[in-house]
Amino acid sequence: MNLYPLGKALCSAIFYPFYRIKVIGKENFPKDGGVLLCTNHIDNLDPPVVGITCPRTVHFMAKEELFELPILKSVLPNVKAFPVKRGMSDRQAMRKALTLLKEGKVVGLFPEGTRSKDGQLQKGLAGAGFFALRGDAVVMPCAIIGPYKPFKQLKVVYGKPIDMAPYRERKASAEEVTAVIMAEIQKLIETNN
Known part of the structure; x- marks a missing residue:
């Protein structure tokens, strides 16, 4: 069952006004x-x-532990995670991520691997560079500029695709490519803050 359109509509109705998303x-x-x-x-x-602001359906890579939680384990696969x-x-x-990219889909990931405790951009993991090099896809940097506070503006900034x-x-290394991606995200944060 594809709950993505319904989830997008519900989340849009709540998040856009609540966080004044731009x-x-x-x-x-x-x-x-x-x-x-x-x-x-x-x-x-x-x-x-990101799912509600992106013009296309995003297949998010999510930590395995989330798929063990009672409600999320049935919801996540139905919203393309x-x-x-x-x-x-x-x-x-x-394999799943590379197949999706090959099929012309959008795969979403957080190169830092985990949430930033202080809101500052952390070092990215090599996995992002690996998918960027191996996937038959363009790389889109995106920055979320918070904070998540009711009725305070939250920005979602999509940069230009990285060729x-x-x-x-x-044959650049995955680490080098991850560093390039993170630098682009940092640039988006700095120019839109």
């Missing part, structure tokens, strides 16, 4: 083809907020 750069988002959407992570509400084991190489999650061709050609 979306910047939506026109930068590719209309079709595989997209690796890389976003900073400042709150548990980041996935639904799929589990990933943190702290180890999860081949099943890797991965030069990095693939010279």
